[in-house]
Amino acid sequence: MSDAGKWGDLAPRLISGAVMAVGGLTLVWMGGPWFAGLAIVAGALMIWELARMTDPGRPAEALLLAAAAAVILSTILVSHNPYHLPLLMVPTLFGLLRPKRPMRLAFVLYAAMVMIASYGLVAFREGYGLLWLLWLVLVVVVTDIAGYFAGRIFGGPKFWPRFSPKKTWSGTVAGWIAAALIGLVFLRLSTAGIDLLWISALLAFASQLGDIAESAIKRKAGVKDSSNLIPGHGGLMDRFDGLLGAALFMLLVAQLTDVPVVRF
Numbered sequence: 001m002s003d004a005g006k007w008g009d010l011a012p013r014l015i016s017g018a019v020m021a022v023g024g025l026t027l028v029w030m031g032g033p034w035f036a037g038l039a040i041v042a043g044a045l046m047i048w049e050l051a052r053m054t055d056p057g058r059p060a061e062a063l064l065l066a067a068a069a070a071v072i073l074s075t076i077l078v079s080h081n082p083y084h085l086p087l088l089m090v091p092t093l094f095g096l097l098r099p100k101r102p103m104r105l106a107f108v109l110y111a112a113m114v115m116i117a118s119y120g121l122v123a124f125r126e127g128y129g130l131l132w133l134l135w136l137v138l139v140v141v142v143t144d145i146a147g148y149f150a151g152r153i154f155g156g157p158k159f160w161p162r163f164s165p166k167k168t169w170s171g172t173v174a175g176w177i178a179a180a181l182i183g184l185v186f187l188r189l190s191t192a193g194i195d196l197l198w199i200s201a202l203l204a205f206a207s208q209l210g211d212i213a214e215s216a217i218k219r220k221a222g223v224k225d226s227s228n229l230i231p232g233h234g235g236l237m238d239r240f241d242g243l244l245g246a247a248l249f250m251l252l253v254a255q256l257t258d259v260p261v262v263r264f
Helices: 003-007 010-030 032-054 059-079 082-097 104-128 130-154 169-189 195-221 236-256
Strands: 158-160 164-168
Touching (some): 010 032, 032 104, 032 195, 082 104, 104 130, 104 195, 104 236, 130 195, 158 169
Antiparallel strands (some): 158 164
């Protein structure tokens, strides 16, 4: 591959990535209804993208599912009523009721990921403070960046070519190392123990698995991107797939271990 082909998508990726990073981190920092609003919009748009990919012949149905996701997330995040949490599974249940199609299972599983992660990121921000959400987001970002550059510079054997033909072992391992370095930085900013290093690396791996899961759906659907909403990046699922995997992993970790609350 020529240098032009290897780095041809770098400029639009950097520009769009910078805009998303600044806007997203601003809303994360503000928290409250601002971050909740981001989670609601992003969750609804990803459900729309998922529905379009798994059943492209029903665009109206995709819009209705996105609207339902937005209403459900808004209801739960405003009410803070734990008895409303089962509503997160409504898009998934709808997928189960669809006539049997080749990608029904993909929709069911990934819709559950989107809804749980969209709610969970807001709950995690409110429950444990800004610092840990910044840690989670930064681990996902540096994992993606390190994997992108290491994969193109070093290349080598593919990590899981059946589902993600571009992902290499060099990029995958580089993501783990970069994530551990972020963990090292946050050791200085929190009361967390040395376990944060390997938890950061596992969080990076969960992020990569989220990326691979979305790649598998796109390959089966025969599409390059989940949509064309973001120049140089495709759709929201293309950018937030890693965050979904990381969020689900961290929500599980938070149930199994003590996460020190750090507030600014």
